[in-house]
Amino acid sequence: MDDAVEVELLPGDWAEQVRSLAAERDAVILAHNYQVPEIQDIAHHTGDSLGLSRLAAEVDASTIVFCGVHFMAETAKILSYDKTVLIPDERAGCSLAETITAPQLRAWKAEHPGAVVVSYVNTTAAVKAETDICCTSSNAVEVVESIPADTDVLFCPDQFLGAHVQRLTGRTNMHIWLGECHVHAGINGADLKAQVEASPDAELFIHPECGCATSALYLATTGVVPAERTKILSTSGMVTAARETTAEKVLVATETGMLHQLHQVNATTDFQPVNPAAVCKYMKMITPAKLLRSLRDGTDEVHVPIDVADRARRSVERMIAIGTPSPTGE
Numbered sequence: 396m397d398d399a400v401e402v403e404l405l406p407g408d409w410a411e412q413v414r415s416l417a418a419e420r421d422a423v424i425l426a427h428n429y430q431v432p433e434i435q436d437i438a439h440h441t442g443d444s445l446g447l448s449r450l451a452a453e454v455d456a457s458t459i460v461f462c463g464v465h466f467m468a469e470t471a472k473i474l475s476y477d478k479t480v481l482i483p484d485e486r487a488g489c490s491l492a493e494t495i496t497a498p499q500l501r502a503w504k505a506e507h508p509g510a511v512v513v514s515y516v517n518t519t520a521a522v523k524a525e526t527d528i529c530c531t532s533s534n535a536v537e538v539v540e541s542i543p544a545d546t547d548v549l550f551c552p553d554q555f556l557g558a559h560v561q562r563l564t565g566r567t568n569m570h571i572w573l574g575e576c577h578v579h580a581g582i583n584g585a586d587l588k589a590q591v592e593a594s595p596d597a598e599l600f601i602h603p604e605c606g607c608a609t610s611a612l613y614l615a616t617t618g619v620v621p622a623e624r625t626k627i628l629s630t631s632g633m634v635t636a637a638r639e640t641t642a643e644k645v646l647v648a649t650e651t652g653m654l655h656q657l658h659q660v661n662a663t664t665d666f667q668p669v670n671p672a673a674v675c676k677y678m679k680m681i682t683p684a685k686l687l688r689s690l691r692d693g694t695d696e697v698h699v700p701i702d703v704a705d706r707a708r709r710s711v712e713r714m715i716a717i718g719t720p721s722p723t724g725e
């Protein structure tokens with residue numbers, strides 16, 4: 396979409412128009428925790444990848460408008476193939492999902508016959524179709540633990556989440572793809588250490604995709620940060636922890652869109668980003684004006700070839716069956 400037309404599409408009664416167009420279209424609006432605040436607030440449901448996938452499979456509405464990145468909208472289409480799935484800007488990709496292609500995964504599988512493939516949900520539908528079981532940051536440990544201990548695991552594409560899972564499961568037969576998300580890899584151990592030194596009483600909420608997740612656990616085990624104040628959490632895990640915390644200050648290591656939800660559920664704690672520049676440009680491609688256009692014009696429609704969707708659905712459904720009980724992960 397030409398960004399110049401955004402102003403024209405942003406009338407004063409934007410929220411009212413979004414709601415009435417959604418009702419007319421029989422559409423449900425799902426938003427990821429990294430979306431801009433206006434979109435998080437207008438969405439019918441805001442949550443993490445796993446929670447939103449569960450909702451996509453369950454909702455009655457005939458149209459799903461997915462305010463997130465493309466692989467998330469594709470997952471919704473895979474799970475609700477008969478529904479119309481829209482994403483307000485189909486160019487909203489994911490740098491992590493781009494780090495492995497289906498031919499690369501097929502070649503890796505050929506090197507490890509008999510291994511079970513676990514793919515993070517941040518992958519294309521074609522990669523999911525080559526996968527045995529998908530996972531998200533909120534159920535990756537449980538997914539790997541569900542695989543017999545003597546079976547090799549191929550874990551892709553995020554190396555930091557893979558290292559976190561390997562540490563928690565103590566698994567030695569896990570092979571990890573060396574992919575990363577440019578936003579989370581940019582939140583490094585040096586940033587974290589400096590912030591912890593400046594605020595020694597703060598709690599830490601860290602997304603397992605971060606380059607600093609390893610440093611955080613190292614700091615915790617060496618006593619630089621108390622282990623009980625260091626929490627490795629999915630985005631909705633952070634919302635739950637924010638509701639429960641009594642800390643004065645929390646350092647948050649993930650994409651900065653997360654801070655909106657944290658402030659919403661806890662107005663007294665001071666939530667501060669570990670790296671204020673950790674902004675996902677893809678998530679921010681979904682703007683209020685594009686959401687309105689999507690509802691008005693039915694754009695951009697997400698398509699997944701039926702054979703790919705059928706194969707990918709098995710791995711996604713296995714993921715949905717394992718892990719946290721509530722749709723929004725709360």
Ligand code: 13P
Nearest residue numbers: 443444445531532629630
């Ligand atoms: P969550 O599954 O924790 O919502 O994370 C998704 C994501 O894209 C993180 O960058």
Ligand code: SF4
Nearest residue numbers: 489490491576578675
């Ligand atoms: Fe992908 Fe990283 Fe953006 Fe998450 S933050 S959607 S992993 S590019």
